[in-house]
Amino acid sequence: MTVLAVDIGGTKFAAAAVAPDGEMLARAEVPLGGPGSDDRTLSEVVGRITERVPPARLDGIGVGSAGPLDPRKGTVSPVNIPAWREFPLVDTLREVLPGRPVRLAGDAQCMALGEWWRGLGGDGAARSRAMLGMVVSTGVGGGLVLDGVPYVGPTGNAGHIGHITVDPGGEPCPCGGVGCVETIASGPGMVRWATANGWTGADARALAADARTGHPTAVTAFRRAADALATAVLTASALFDLDHVVIGGGVAAAGPILFGPLRRAIERNAGLGFLRRLRVDPTSLGRDAGLFGAAALVLLQDDPSE
Incomplete structure (x- = not known):
């Protein structure tokens, strides 16, 4: 077939x-x-x-x-x-x-299922039993694979982790909510915040380049994104007992400037013992x-x- x-x-x-x-x-x-x-x-x-x-x-x-x-x-x-x-x-x-x-x-x-089938989700003696795949790009999306089966929910829309509220006093989201992960951690959200705080670059790619050189506003934009993502990841992990999170998308392609503060935020805030076993990796399959x-x-x- x-x-x-x-x-x-x-x-x-x-x-x-x-x-x-x-x-x-x-x-x-x-x-x-x-x-x-x-x-x-x-x-x-x-x-x-x-x-x-x-x-x-x-x-x-x-x-x-x-x-x-x-x-x-x-x-x-x-x-x-x-x-x-x-x-x-x-x-x-x-x-x-x-x-x-x-x-x-x-x-x-599909990103999550692809990683479970052909990527990091199946890289050991056994595939991940509870895996979250995330796309962090122009938006922030997510998908769950539980015991090898995509969990899509009654309407087919389970996994919209980008629309977990992480800042109740934050800015409105196009979804109709307020302070969603997507408003902080998406490429446009990061650029919007950085621009409002004096950064003069063009787009998320330029923001990542400046963060690598230590530009303080760019570094803070990525830290804010990492903190928002960590909150959402830990929330999902507490609900579904996740063992693995795989993250792809254009913003995730920034590499250590995102994953460094993200892993530190997860380690800092993972209070329950079972949360501390969580693995967080960039996608192995890319686009x-x-x-x-x-x-x-x-x-x-x-x-x-x-």
């Missing part, structure tokens, strides 16, 4: 043909364009795969998308794609492979984690322990 994996992210669409052993037979990525271009971007990225791997060789489609989403209806309403409100993503992709299954989950849920997880939605549907 070879499947088409599709990853609908905050800044790009990606797709791949993935074999049962995890080999990517073909891969494509297209950046998001201007308003109204999203449907064309989806057709383009999928078309690049089916040009190389004929649809007759593909046995199903797994897709991870930014949310909110409704897996029962097969619709998505990504916050970063205003034109897609209750967009019929499953029906649209079903036209590519008529009669074959299409399975949908959140992009961060492909979501694609592997999307593929796993189909490939592992019958036996998630394999």
Whole structure:
């Protein structure tokens, strides 16, 4: 069985043909364009795969998308794609492979499942039993894999760790809440805070570069993000008895300037003994984690322990 994996992210669409052993037979990525271009971007990225791997060789489609989403209806309403409100993503992709299954989950849920299947979640004698995958980028998302099964919740939206409130007196979040992790730890949130405090750089990449050189405002922006993420991670760990957290995304790519203060904050605030066994790592699969997880939605549907 070879499947088409599709990853609908905050800044790009990606797709791949993935074999049962995890080999990517073909891969494509297209950046998001201007308003109204999203449907064309989806057709383009999928078309690049089916040009190389004929649809007759593909046995199903797994897709991870930014949310909110409704897996029962097969619709998505990504916050970063205003034109897609209750967009019929499953029906649209079903036209590519008529009669074959299409399975949908959140992009961060797929990132977590990908890490569990092909990455750090399975790097020892046994895979992680309770793992949280996080995407820290233009937004902050999350997904849970419990005993090898993605936990999606009754509506399919479990894992929205970016919308845990960590600062009740903080700024409003686009989700409608106040002081969410995303307002502090997302790339735009960090840049917004740094700019309000005198930093004059352009974007999160520049903020990371300045933090590496010791720029005090940039360093503080990353410390604030780390503290917010640590609070959310410890909250999730207390609820689900997590043993492993894997973090990817553009902000996480900053490396030690984020993970150093993050691990210190977790160690400082992990009071309960079982919380102190928690491992926190950067993604081992990079930009492909979501694609592997999307593929796993189909490939592992019958036996998630394999």
